[in-house]
Amino acid sequence: MINPSFIRAARCGREGGFTLLETLVALSVLAISLGVTYQVFSSALQGSTLADDYAQASMYADSHLAEIGKKVHVLPAISEGAYNERYSWKLEVQPLDRSNSRAVVETVKRYQIVLNVYWHAKKGQRSIRATTFRLARA
Secondary structure: OOOOOHHHHHHHHOOOOHHHHHHHHHHHHHHHHHHHHHHHHHHHHHHHHHHHHHHHHHHHHHHHHHHEEEOOOOOEEEEEEOOOOOEEEEEEEOOOOOOOOOOOOOEEEEEEEEEEEEEEOOOOEEEEEEEEEEEEOO
């Protein structure tokens, strides 16, 4: 059986629960962990956006290089343009050096094609560089 003096002592003593200090510490830990979680998700989102930008620029470059020699004649030149308001390009077509080739009449010329694709990101201008080689009739 329960001692009646124990019941009286329990009623007169402190009530159960958390103190103000314990509550403040718990809220501080919660705030710090939420801040870290927010930072992780923010960094992941920025990385995802940057990866999308590079993928888009790479698709523009692949498409542009595929047209050279098919729709666009291969001639030594430097040209610039824009795909849209965000992405622009610069194309350099240069003949390859023939100093190592033999004195045989060549029916084709070799060209090096360098395409730079530029775009503006939050932290300044970004770019990719794609290089390929093409043969064209002499």
